[in-house]
Amino acid sequence: MAIKPRIGVFICHCGENIAGTVDVSGLAEDIIGYDNVAFSTDYEYMCSDPGQNKIKEAIEEENLTGVVVAACSPSMHEETFRGAVEDVGLNRYQCEIANIREQCSWVHGEDGDKPTEKALKIIKGVVEKVKRNVSMEPVEREHADKCLVIGGGIAGIQAALDVAEAGNEVILVEKEPTIGGHMAQLSETFPTLDCSQCILTPKMVELNQHPNIELLAYSEVKEISGYVGNYSAQIERKPTYVDTDACNLCGDCEDVCPVEVTDEFNQGLDTRKAINIPFSQAIPSSYTLDTDACLGLNPLRCSECAEACDADAIDFDQSSEYVEEEFGAVIVATGYDLYPKEEMGEYGYGKYEDVVDGLQFERMLSATGPTGGVVRRPSDGKIPENVVFIQCSGSRDPENHNSYCSKICCMYTAKHAKLYKETVPDGNAYVFYIDIRAGGKDYEEFIQDVQEEDRVLYLKGKVSKLKRVDEKMRVWGLDEIAGERVEIDADLVVLAQSIVPSKGTDETSKKLNLNLGANGFFKEAHPKLRPVESLTGGVFFAGTGQGPKDIPDSVSQGSGAAAKAIDLLSKPTLSHDPQVVEIDEDLCSGCGLCVGQCPYDALEINSRGVAEVNEILCEGCGTCASGCPTNALSLRNLTDEQLTEMIHAHIGD
Amino acid sequence: MEFEPKLVGFLCKWCSSAGADLAGVSRKSYPPNLVPITVNCSGRIDVNHIVRALKDGADGVLVSGCHPGDCHYTSGNYKTWRRVALLKHVLEDFGMNPDRVRLEWVSATEGEKFARTVEEFTDEIKELGPGPFSNAKE
Ligand SMILES: Cc1cc2nc3c(=O)[nH]c(=O)nc-3n(C[C@H](O)[C@H](O)[C@H](O)COP(=O)(O)OP(=O)(O)OC[C@H]3O[C@@H](n4cnc5c(N)ncnc54)[C@H](O)[C@@H]3O)c2cc1C
Ligand code: SF4
Ligand code: FES
Numbered sequence: 035m036a037i038k039p040r041i042g043v044f045i046c047h048c049g050e051n052i053a054g055t056v057d058v059s060g061l062a063e064d065i066i067g068y069d070n071v072a073f074s075t076d077y078e079y080m081c082s083d084p085g086q087n088k089i090k091e092a093i094e095e096e097n098l099t100g101v102v103v104a105a106c107s108p109s110m111h112e113e114t115f116r117g118a119v120e121d122v123g124l125n126r127y128q129c130e131i132a133n134i135r136e137q138c139s140w141v142h143g144e145d146g147d148k149p150t151e152k153a154l155k156i157i158k159g160v161v162e163k164v165k166r167n168v169s170m171e172p173v174e175r176e177h178a179d180k181c182l183v184i185g186g187g188i189a190g191i192q193a194a195l196d197v198a199e200a201g202n203e204v205i206l207v208e209k210e211p212t213i214g215g216h217m218a219q220l221s222e223t224f225p226t227l228d229c230s231q232c233i234l235t236p237k238m239v240e241l242n243q244h245p246n247i248e249l250l251a252y253s254e255v256k257e258i259s260g261y262v263g264n265y266s267a268q269i270e271r272k273p274t275y276v277d278t279d280a281c282n283l284c285g286d287c288e289d290v291c292p293v294e295v296t297d298e299f300n301q302g303l304d305t306r307k308a309i310n311i312p313f314s315q316a317i318p319s320s321y322t323l324d325t326d327a328c329l330g331l332n333p334l335r336c337s338e339c340a341e342a343c344d345a346d347a348i349d350f351d352q353s354s355e356y357v358e359e360e361f362g363a364v365i366v367a368t369g370y371d372l373y374p375k376e377e378m379g380e381y382g383y384g385k386y387e388d389v390v391d392g393l394q395f396e397r398m399l400s401a402t403g404p405t406g407g408v409v410r411r412p413s414d415g416k417i418p419e420n421v422v423f424i425q426c427s428g429s430r431d432p433e434n435h436n437s438y439c440s441k442i443c444c445m446y447t448a449k450h451a452k453l454y455k456e457t458v459p460d461g462n463a464y465v466f467y468i469d470i471r472a473g474g475k476d477y478e479e480f481i482q483d484v485q486e487e488d489r490v491l492y493l494k495g496k497v498s499k500l501k502r503v504d505e506k507m508r509v510w511g512l513d514e515i516a517g518e519r520v521e522i523d524a525d526l527v528v529l530a531q532s533i534v535p536s537k538g539t540d541e542t543s544k545k546l547n548l549n550l551g552a553n554g555f556f557k558e559a560h561p562k563l564r565p566v567e568s569l570t571g572g573v574f575f576a577g578t579g580q581g582p583k584d585i586p587d588s589v590s591q592g593s594g595a596a597a598k599a600i601d602l603l604s605k606p607t608l609s610h611d612p613q614v615v616e617i618d619e620d621l622c623s624g625c626g627l628c629v630g631q632c633p634y635d636a637l638e639i640n641s642r643g644v645a646e647v648n649e650i651l652c653e654g655c656g657t658c659a660s661g662c663p664t665n666a667l668s669l670r671n672l673t674d675e676q677l678t679e680m681i682h683a684h685i686g687d
Numbered sequence: 688m689e690f691e692p693k694l695v696g697f698l699c700k701w702c703s704s705a706g707a708d709l710a711g712v713s714r715k716s717y718p719p720n721l722v723p724i725t726v727n728c729s730g731r732i733d734v735n736h737i738v739r740a741l742k743d744g745a746d747g748v749l750v751s752g753c754h755p756g757d758c759h760y761t762s763g764n765y766k767t768w769r770r771v772a773l774l775k776h777v778l779e780d781f782g783m784n785p786d787r788v789r790l791e792w793v794s795a796t797e798g799e800k801f802a803r804t805v806e807e808f809t810d811e812i813k814e815l816g817p818g819p820f821s822n823a824k825e
Contacts, residue, residue: 107708108725136711137704137723141802148719155722549761569761613727633761655760657730660770672726677736684722685693685743685822 039165040072042098043157044089046080046105048135055139057150061104065157070165072096081111086118093122100124100164104132104157125169127613127671132160155684162679167671172609173649177263178360180205181599183367184255184542187215188585189577190367191237192592193599197365198246200600205359206241207269208251209538212316213238215369219299221399221407223585224449225480231315231402238317250357251318258364258545261634261651262571263608265361273352275323275331276309280347283311283319287339287348295327297404301394303412304404309339309348313402323348363572363599366556367592368542370578373428373532377435381427382500383529387412388507389500391427391531392446399453409457411526414505418461418525421454422509423447424497425467428532436532438553441582443530444471448481450528451490463490464522466497466511474584493520500527533582546573547635556580566594574598613670614652615659619644621666628658628667692746692812693823694721696805697736699729699764702753702794709798717802718809721749728752730763734774737788744822747787747812749804754792764792786811787818 043065047053058076066074073096077085080103092098101124103115108131116126134153142149179202183194186208194206206213217223220230241247252274258267291307299312308327311320329336331350340348372391375384382389388411390398401407411418425447428435444467451463470492472478484490495512502508506523513520535554543550548568549557556579559567566574574595577588602608615636622644629637629645636651637658645666656669668674698704704725710717726732729752737748750771752764768790775785789808793801817823 107704107711109705109708133704133708133723133725136708138711138719140711140714141716142719143714143716145719152719152722159722159724631766633763653760655728655730655763656726657728657760657763657766660731660733660736661766669727669731672731674733674735677724677726678739680724681695681736681740681745682743684695684724685740685745 037099039070039099040097041070041100041102041161041165042073042089042092042096043071043102043104043161044080044085044092045074045076045134045157046085046103047076047078048106049078052105052135052139055143055149056134056153057147060150061154061157064154065161068158068161071161073098080105081114086114089115089118090122093119093124098124099128100167101129102132102157102160102164103129104134104153104160106135107131107133107137127167127170128164130160130164130167132157158683159680162683163671163676166673166676166679170612170670173612173614174607174609175263175650177603177605177608178265178362179203179603180359180361181363181365181603182207182255182265182267182359182361183365185215185367185369185577185579186210186213186249186251187367187369187577187588188217188234188237189369189588189592190215190365191241192589193365193367193576193596194247195237195241195244196593196596197599197603198244200596200604202246202600202603204247205269205361206247206249207253207255208249209254210312211252211274211322212312212318213241213249213251214317216393217585218313219301219393219400220396221401221403222449222453224445225474225476227449231313235315235317238315242317249318252322255545256356261648263362263602264650265364265572267359267361269357269359271355271357273354274320275325275349275352276321277347277349278318278320280345281320282345282347283314283321284344286342286344287321290338290342292336292338293327293329295324300397300404301391303394303397321347363574363602364546365574365576365595365599366542366546366548366568366579367576367595368539368579369536370533370582371536373436373534378428378529378531380500381424381497381527381529382502382507383427383531386502386507386527388525389527389529391529392443392450395450395528399450399457407457409454409526416525417458419458420462420522420524421451421464421526421528422497422507422522422524423451423463423465423528423530425465425530427529430468436534436553439471439582440530440533441471442533442584445474445477445480445584447528447530448472448484448490452484452488455488455490463488464524465490465492467492467494468496469494474586533578535579539579546570548573566591566598572602610650611654612649613654613672614649615647615654615656615667615669617645617647618666618668621664623664623666625663628662631658631661633657690813690817691823692720692809692817693744693821694747694749694809694812695740695745696721696723696749696751697729697732698723698725698793699752699759700725700727701759702757702792703729703751703801705795706751706793706797706801709795710802711798713798715798715802717805720809721805728758728760728763729767730758730760732767732770734770737771737774741783741787741818742820744818744820746815746818746821746823747789747808749789749791749808751791751793751801751804754794757794783819784815786815
């Protein structure tokens with residue numbers, strides 16, 4: 035060490051908060067004799083301008099190399115004091131806080147001299163640390179400029195549009211042949227009852243035409259690796275066997291295709307052909323040939339579609355294409371699915387045709403749906419006279435199903451009952467509920483309107499049994515308010531099925547090293563203060579993949595995620611905390627233990643057989659340093675030597 | 688004079704030190720015997736640091752981090768968990784009471800728990816008496 039450290043210790047009174055319990059001037063006198071302490075003083079409020087000026091003056095006049103401010107918690111003013119020392123040319127990491135308020139004076143008020151003794155130890159410990167601190171500069175790193183959005187539901191669409199509008203290039207990857215997600219399947223949307231497709235499709239078109247957005251539909255992110263600002267991804271574009279540009283949507287191919295399979299877009303209420311378009315306003319607006327259903331992509335077996343296509347758009351020779359791209363930020367908007375039918379045995383879901391889920395009911399209500407907007411029950415096409423709606427199906431039931439609330443079902447059930455009553459005014463609608471959660475803007479009024487104006491009968495209680503009796507579904511339940519059992523012969527039962535993370539959420543979380551919460555939804559960095567960020571730098575969440583949400587909340591989160599991505603992409607370089615691990619190659623035996631301990635994949639054994647750290651990936655937890663058997667790794671500014679000396683300062687005399 | 692144990696506390700910055708701050712903000716008093724050292728993560732704590740503290744004369748060492756699953760760095764606390772468990776076995780083999788080392792999960796919202804932990808630990812070590820290398824004044 036070239037120059038002998040000269041540490042200044044600045045002790046704050048914090049009015050009476052510290053000085054009332056701790057002998058601050060006594061401390062200032064005692065500490066001056068301590069090794070390397072060149073200056074000490076106490077002052078009423080160190081964080082005030084005059085207080086900060088005292089520190090600055092002392093640094094200049096006393097040639098201080100380090101500063102200890104004995105005051106409140108570093109979470110309060112560490113930034114303030116580091117800024118102050120920087121103003122006079124000292125490196126910010128040469129300033130440290132000794133917490134003698136929260137962790138001393140405030141908790142030992144009754145203990146006589148003891149708090150002063152303890153404060154002295156705390157200060158000595160921090161002096162030992164600071165005098166060994168190295169000066170550091172943030173690590174600056176270039177980043178890629180593009181943003182990847184995974185999932186093209188309303189949340190992903192909103193996020194992509196916002197990021198693109200701010201002038202950044204976006205690639206949106208959607209696994210289905212069209213964007214739109216579940217919103218495209220909905221009839222009308224609560225609470226205003228606008229037609230879902232009418233408000234969604236203009237956004238889909240806008241996205242498709244945006245000069246900064248490249249849409250890769252029917253595609254999947256195969257691999258992604260890297261770190262904040264520098265992700266590289268391989269995206270597979272699956273063959274649709276139709277030239278999107280040439281296809282003019284005439285539909286001749288669909289007419290001649292001999293294969294009929296279940297139509298997923300209509301939730302199994304209808305069939306579709308092997309070559310099909312999910313709905314007429316799909317984007318990209320083109321047909322897709324489903325190879326699982328097709329007789330063989332082979333003119334010898336069948337080539338009816340290719341022959342019927344006047345535009346020559348059908349191309350059996352297409353194969354997967356792989357796109358490699360670098361991304362600065364990633365927005366994950368992979369959405370939800372409904373809780374699987376098989377799980378809801380008690381309500382006969384999956385067993386009786388006339389027990390349907392909410393999305394099936396949306397398709398029935400939809401003017402472009404399989405029944406043209408007339409509610410008809412699946413078994414015989416009759417218009418149902420009695421419809422029972424069961425809320426919380428699979429939700430809020432920790433013993434048998436999901437423990438959480440799916441948040442949107444109270445609202446969409448009310449909407450369903452209302453829309454049913456509008457099409458079948460003489461029909462009866464019954465809703466079984468646990469309680470009604472209608473916390474959104476104008477939501478409670480909507481529910482009241484449904485109960486009062488639409489004369490939907492709300493029954494507080496659970497359904498205990500459901501069975502087919504002749505042509506009807508007999509529903510036994512409890513009306514808790516009237517205190518009696520009820521029995522309803524329903525023509526149709528609609529389950530407000532729980533919302534679960536979409537299939538593939540698990541895989542996505544593994545690819546991007548994201549955490550999932552207990553219920554399988556993506557876990558945000560902080561439940562309150564960082565709701566759109568993941569703990570993986572540069573990866574953000576939008577929409578229902580992070581938890582059940584309605585459309586307004588999905589859109590808000592989409593914009594929130596976009597703002598975070600824009601913030602990141604707009605920085606010329608990204609800076610990273612320089613408190614990272616360092617490796618002493620002479621001590622490293624190349625055992626590789628550290629590699630497995632690092633939660634961020636920041637370590638590797640390099641070609642010379644010794645550990646190497648990626649300073650951008652290292653978050654500075656120090657776990658590896660503590661696990662290294664040869665002490666080859668050390669965490670900058672919290673080295674073994676520093677810790678040992680701190681311990682010694684606390685104990686050793 | 689009553690035996691006043693000397694205790695060292697290693698607190699992770701994200702949870703336990705924040706929990707200790709909250710104890711302060713809510714004025715939950717506890718004995719002043721434990722002197723805190725804030726580290727980035729409980730995973731930074733090496734068995735050597737604990738042994739060093741005991742050898743230097745500490746009568747007890749507290750290691751405190753985020754609850755399992757909550758570590759700011761996802762998993763540092765799991766490593767500490769194993770390291771401390773192992774160390775306790777070794778201490779026992781060497782004839783030292785393993786209760787002189789205590790691991791406790793304290794979140795940023797658990798000010799009360801932090802204060803109670805320090806209080807209990809101080810009482811416990813008082814019961815045990817000075818450690819083998821103690822330099823506490825009797
Ligand atoms: C029956 C019912 C009725 C509803 N009615 C209303 C209503 O009236 N009003 C309202 O506000 N809300 C309503 N909702 C809620 C609404 O559907 C959601 O809030 C909204 O659709 C969520 O959008 P999203 O983008 O988060 O998810 P999604 O719509 O699920 O979109 C996710 C998209 O990501 C794609 N994807 C998934 N995984 C991948 C992957 N690995 N790679 C690429 N792409 C992937 C999917 O194919 C999909 O296109 C209703 C929900 C239900 C179930
Ligand atoms: S300090 Fe933590 S983040 Fe950095 S290399 Fe070591 S284990 Fe990984
Ligand atoms: S940050 Fe608290 S234990 Fe890791």
